[in-house]
Amino acid sequence: MKNRSLVSIDDFSTEEILRILDLTEEFEKEPTQKLLEGKVIATLFFEPSTRTRLSFESAINRLGGKIIGFSDSSSSSVSKGETLNDTIRMVDKYCDLIVMRHPIEGSARYASEISTVPVINAGDGANQHPTQTLLDLYSIRKTQGSLDNLNIFMVGDLKYGRTVHSLMMAMSRWNTTFNFIAPEELRMPDEFKIYLDNLGLKYYEHNDFTDIISRADIIYMTRVQKERFSDPIEYEKVKNVYVLRNSMLKNTKPNMRILHPLPRVNEIHQDVDINPKAYYFEQALNGVYTRQAIVCSLLGIK
Amino acid sequence: MSVSAIQNGTVIDHVPARNLFKVIQILGLDRIDNQITFGTNLESKKLGRKAIIKISGVFFEDEDINRIALVAPDAKLNIIKDYEVVEKKVVEVPDNIVGIAKCMNPKCITNFESVTTRFKVVSKKNVSLKCHYCEKITNQENMQII
Numbered sequence: 001m002k003n004r005s006l007v008s009i010d011d012f013s014t015e016e017i018l019r020i021l022d023l024t025e026e027f028e029k030e031p032t033q034k035l036l037e038g039k040v041i042a043t044l045f046f047e048p049s050t051r052t053r054l055s056f057e058s059a060i061n062r063l064g065g066k067i068i069g070f071s072d073s074s075s076s077s078v079s080k081g082e083t084l085n086d087t088i089r090m091v092d093k094y095c096d097l098i099v100m101r102h103p104i105e106g107s108a109r110y111a112s113e114i115s116t117v118p119v120i121n122a123g124d125g126a127n128q129h130p131t132q133t134l135l136d137l138y139s140i141r142k143t144q145g146s147l148d149n150l151n152i153f154m155v156g157d158l159k160y161g162r163t164v165h166s167l168m169m170a171m172s173r174w175n176t177t178f179n180f181i182a183p184e185e186l187r188m189p190d191e192f193k194i195y196l197d198n199l200g201l202k203y204y205e206h207n208d209f210t211d212i213i214s215r216a217d218i219i220y221m222t223r224v225q226k227e228r229f230s231d232p233i234e235y236e237k238v239k240n241v242y243v244l245r246n247s248m249l250k251n252t253k254p255n256m257r258i259l260h261p262l263p264r265v266n267e268i269h270q271d272v273d274i275n276p277k278a279y280y281f282e283q284a285l286n287g288v289y290t291r292q293a294i295v296c297s298l299l300g301i302k
Numbered sequence: 303m304s305v306s307a308i309q310n311g312t313v314i315d316h317v318p319a320r321n322l323f324k325v326i327q328i329l330g331l332d333r334i335d336n337q338i339t340f341g342t343n344l345e346s347k348k349l350g351r352k353a354i355i356k357i358s359g360v361f362f363e364d365e366d367i368n369r370i371a372l373v374a375p376d377a378k379l380n381i382i383k384d385y386e387v388v389e390k391k392v393v394e395v396p397d398n399i400v401g402i403a404k405c406m407n408p409k410c411i412t413n414f415e416s417v418t419t420r421f422k423v424v425s426k427k428n429v430s431l432k433c434h435y436c437e438k439i440t441n442q443e444n445m446q447i448i
Contacts, residue, residue, distance in 0.1 A: 008437070083415050106411035106435025117357055125409050191439075 002300030036065030156222035
């Protein structure tokens with residue numbers, strides 16, 4: 001995978017994805033190494049994303065790499081009107097790899113075509129965020145032992161949620177059963193359901209999940225945002241249906257784990273945090289190892 | 303209007319009248335020195351009003367002519383040699399479209415910087431294009447030709 005960019009999860013074959021997950025496992029055992037000594041990595045965050053940026057910077061720092069960059073575009077030359085084309089043509093001379101977050105969709109693909117060094121897409125608007133998908137896959141494999149034959153519950157905003165779309169597409173490479181739990185206005189878009197139909201994968205749609213929660217291997221929670229509703233009354237009606245509470249977890253499978261891309265607002269009640277099935281903070285930690293694996297793969301170090 | 307027959311070249315028939323100049327632009331006919339005659343707003347049972355273009359001394363490669371598929375999907379080509387039609391061709395929607403259509407996603411990078419648009423054709427019947435950059439779908443109803 002040396003000198004390749006990672007823009008979309010589809011850029012990697014299933015074998016390549018599994019190779020990244022295996023490598024992530026190695027980094028989890030030994031996260032502090034001198035592998036990136038002498039390397040300079042640019043983190044270009046044209047819009048703020050504290051969590052993703054810190055995760056990348058922690059991953060790189062633990063491997064001894066140096067970081068240059070900016071954390072929002074007001075402190076960069078973009079505020080003076082520089083094009084992305086020019087920014088990339090300059091920055092690629094200064095570094096060995098670029099990590100980029102940008103609000104415009106397709107910006108990462110474009111940057112990867114201009115850049116002479118590999119580009120990692122850390123989110124391009126509502127389009128792709130492949131390192132999140134890889135860390136989700138790692139968290140699922142780690143907690144379930146395998147990616148095969150799992151029952152995945154996706155809960156909340158399934159219409160606009162970039163994270164759930166990418167994870168769904170990625171998990172469709174294995175024999176996954178999906179349960180989509182969302183309010184009427186935020187249901188999984190048809191294009192994704194058609195995709196699953198064509199693959200012959202099973203999926204079920206529900207408005208509520210209290211009765212079926214015992215079947216889940218993974219519950220992937222997302223936030224239902226008030227702004228997504230055209231009618232505020234509709235939001236008031238459903239807002240409590242999509243909140244996970246500890247009392248709901250009684251009859252769940254022993255292997256079941258709860259994932260969330262974070263930040264959480266109120267969709268997982270704090271009383272869930274002490275339940276051993278709550279996995280979202282470990283999931284965030286897995287993000288550091290996953291990013292170490294991705295950076296080292298693209299640089300040809302591992 | 304009488305349009306004289308050409309000795310050698312290509313006749314493109316069944317072009318929708320409203321897209322005549324787009325076809326001319328896509329094929330770069332406004333930048334060549336060959337003799338070209340065209341007629342527009344001609345009566346057509348199929349299209350209502352059609353246009354026809356006769357280009358002397360030019361023979362198109364399939365991949366070039368297929369670029370007009372988005373604006374003239376029913377176009378028919380007659381290849382003329384020595385005043386005779388030696389071959390007839392129809393236009394086929396290609397697998398990839400480069401630089402002809404505009405991505406309908408207002409948040410796509412191609413609508414912010416001078417990036418040549420690139421699409422994968424995901425459906426040829428009711429033409430539907432997937433943007434190489436933002437991965438969103440542009441279909442016939444919201445398609446704009448650059």
